[in-house]
Amino acid sequence: CFANALSACERRPRERVFIHHRLPRAMASLIVQASFVILSGLAWPAASAFLEAGIEAPTDLLEEVERAMGGAKRDDVEGRVTAFEDLMRPTFVALPRSKDDRLPSASVRYLLHRAFVERHAWFVEGLVNGGEAWNETSPTAALARHGNAEARGVFESRLASEGGLTLRETAVLASTLESLIHEENVERLRSSFRVMGLGLEASAHTEMQVQQAVDNYMLMFVLGLNHSVVTPQLMERTWRNIGKVYPAWPATRKWVREVREEVVREDPEARTSLVSTLRVLEAVASRYGRWQDRECLAMKRDLAQLERGGSGRVLLRDFYEGALLGGYQFMEKKPFLRQLGVLDESEAAQPAVVIPNYMNAATNCMAGSKFYSVCCMNECEPLMKTLEQRVAAPGALPGTILEIVESLPSSSVDAPRSLDASLVERLEGIAEHHGGKVPLHGRLFAQWMHHAYPRECPYPHVSGTTQQLTS
Numbered sequence: 001c002f003a004n005a006l007s008a009c010e011r012r013p014r015e016r017v018f019i020h021h022r023l024p025r026a027m028a029s030l031i032v033q034a035s036f037v038i039l040s041g042l043a044w045p046a047a048s049a050f051l052e053a054g055i056e057a058p059t060d061l062l063e064e065v066e067r068a069m070g071g072a073k074r075d076d077v078e079g080r081v082t083a084f085e086d087l088m089r090p091t092f093v094a095l096p097r098s099k100d101d102r103l104p105s106a107s108v109r110y111l112l113h114r115a116f117v118e119r120h121a122w123f124v125e126g127l128v129n130g131g132e133a134w135n136e137t138s139p140t141a142a143l144a145r146h147g148n149a150e151a152r153g154v155f156e157s158r159l160a161s162e163g164g165l166t167l168r169e170t171a172v173l174a175s176t177l178e179s180l181i182h183e184e185n186v187e188r189l190r191s192s193f194r195v196m197g198l199g200l201e202a203s204a205h206t207e208m209q210v211q212q213a214v215d216n217y218m219l220m221f222v223l224g225l226n227h228s229v230v231t232p233q234l235m236e237r238t239w240r241n242i243g244k245v246y247p248a249w250p251a252t253r254k255w256v257r258e259v260r261e262e263v264v265r266e267d268p269e270a271r272t273s274l275v276s277t278l279r280v281l282e283a284v285a286s287r288y289g290r291w292q293d294r295e296c297l298a299m300k301r302d303l304a305q306l307e308r309g310g311s312g313r314v315l316l317r318d319f320y321e322g323a324l325l326g327g328y329q330f331m332e333k334k335p336f337l338r339q340l341g342v343l344d345e346s347e348a349a350q351p352a353v354v355i356p357n358y359m360n361a362a363t364n365c366m367a368g369s370k371f372y373s374v375c376c377m378n379e380c381e382p383l384m385k386t387l388e389q390r391v392a393a394p395g396a397l398p399g400t401i402l403e404i405v406e407s408l409p410s411s412s413v414d415a416p417r418s419l420d421a422s423l424v425e426r427l428e429g430i431a432e433h434h435g436g437k438v439p440l441h442g443r444l445f446a447q448w449m450h451h452a453y454p455r456e457c458p459y460p461h462v463s464g465t466t467q468q469l470t471s
Contacts, residue, residue: 035327061158068150073179080175085167089113090175094169094388094440102164109139109439110460112174114381121289122372124177125366142371143175172438179373185281188369191227192216200274208270217281218256222246222367223289250296255291259284270338289374292366296359296376297411303330303355304412304438304455312454313344313352332363341461356380356450356458380410380449380457385441393439398427405452412455 049052052277059140062081066074091114095107103111113127126142143152155173158165166175190200192213198205219238220227223246242249256443260280264271306314306322313323315335322330342357356379365375390404402424409415430444431437438445446460 007121012317017163023317061154061168061169064154065151065172065176068154069148069176073176074319076182077172077175080178081168081171084115084119084171084178087119088171089167090255090385090392091115092170093392094394096394100162102162102166102317103170104164105138105159107171107399108159108165108173109137114175114385115174116177116372117378117381118385119288121374122181122373123368124372125370139173148180151180163240173293173410176370181369182282184369184371185285186278188217188220188227189213189277189281191220191230195230195232196445197232205272210277214256214260214280215253215278218284219246219249219251219284221369222249222252256284259287265333288367289377292374293377295366296364299364299376300355300359303353303358306421307355307455308352310454312355312450313354314355316343316351316353319353344459354459354468355455360458379455380453383408383410383449383453383456384440391440394441395434395439398424398431401427401438410453410456413453419452423448426451 003203062074062078065077069077088111091111092103095103095111097103097107107126113124115124116124116127124142126137127139138156140152140155140159143149143155155165155169155176158169166302185250186200193200193205193209196209196212198209198213199460216235219225219235219242220230223238225234225238238245246252263280263283264276265275272278302316302322303405306318308318316334319330332340334343336352337358338345340361340363342361344352344354359376360378362375365373367374386408387401388403402419406419407416427438427448430442430448434442443460446457449457450459
């Protein structure tokens with residue numbers, strides 16, 4: 001239902017709205033109060049029944065990927081699995097699982113989202129919950145959206161037959177998605193050479209040609225141009241107006257060339273080869289999200305200067321005054337902010353913008369592909385990762401959580417610290433409500449984390465009470 005909750009929540013009728021700006025991506029962190037049902041209440045299928053019945057264990061998913069997508073794809077996927085397993089393990093062990101150590105579909109989707117954001121700062125379409133419950137969309141949706149029905153069938157079959165995915169199977173799904181994204185990189189590079197009148201597989205490209213192809217690639221990427229239909233004429237017009245269309249281009253090009261020099265240093269004799277250039281672009285795609293997040297942090301600093309007393313909120317009148325003083329970003333109208341879910345109207349006379357919700361809104365998505373967008377990083381997720389690593393279970397005693405949080409700093413909170421008595425009492429109340437332990441991935445704890453880290457953790461919302469929007 002929100003960035004850090006995996007639950008079936010109270011529903012309200014809604015109409016999905018899309019307003020296009022820059023790229024048509026929709027990833028918002030939103031705000032409103034209501035009841036909440038935690039993930040552990042989900043009904044589990046009898047996934048372990050095959051063991052009791054003596055039925056043969058399921059085949060390795062990599063074998064099924066090979067049958068569906070070919071041996072070369074299987075090799076590429078397999079080469080990525082271990083890294084994803086290691087990355088996802090702390091969150092996996094902190095999520096409710098079945099007796100045979102499987103996650104249901106909703107948790108798989110959440111885990112994949114967390115992994116791609118942490119690994120690349122990618123907000124993968126089909127994994128992000130833009131105002132809906134995590135269990136409304138299958139975690140395999142991204143495969144089907146881009147013409148990979150056979151691959152989707154492999155994972156859907158496993159989800160249906162076994163009642164969920166193991167850590168390794170989830171890592172195979174993540175690796176398959178990442179491999180398909182790599183294929184898109186190849187096609188975008190092919191188009192980059194095509195608009196120059198050159199072929200991707202030419203026996204030799206000059207240094208100048210490769211640099212121009214990489215520039216073309218990045219221009220398509222940051223502006224969201226459809227590389228499959230882009231023409232030389234469109235590229236020429238875009239380059240002529242690059243200063244107006246994308247003022248940050250000089251800094252972006254400088255950074256890309258620095259990445260390229262770092263990558264080709266490993267094999268300088270092959271710096272213009274296709275293999276080398278693809279390695280460069282894979283590194284660029286992997287690192288770009290974190291590099292561009294500097295702009296998000298600058299925006300957060302601007303908002304923090306307007307903040308009301310450490311609340312993580314900016315009064316709406318101050319928000320607009322900031323725009324008048326040069327903060328050009330802060331110009332969204334009140335109805336739009338309300339629909340986006342970043343407006344706190346609990347005090348009707350003093351509506352306020354919630355800083356972390358605004359930072360994680362779709363309006364701050366800058367670049368992407370047909371698979372993913374690059375948006376501002378959710379600063380609450382690393383905090384949650386630390387909690388998951390330290391607790392290594394779906395829930396914990398209040399004292400355990402307090403000990404961790406009081407020693408856990410953020411970009412705006414120093415540590416060690418002593419939490420306010422009201423926060424301690426609220427956490428104990430959550431534990432009492434859930435039989436003595438606090439569920440780490442429930443709405444009430446996400447709400448508590450917002451008050452503990454008001455500038456980093458979004459205030460949770462109820463699924464269906466907000467709309468997917470970009471400005």
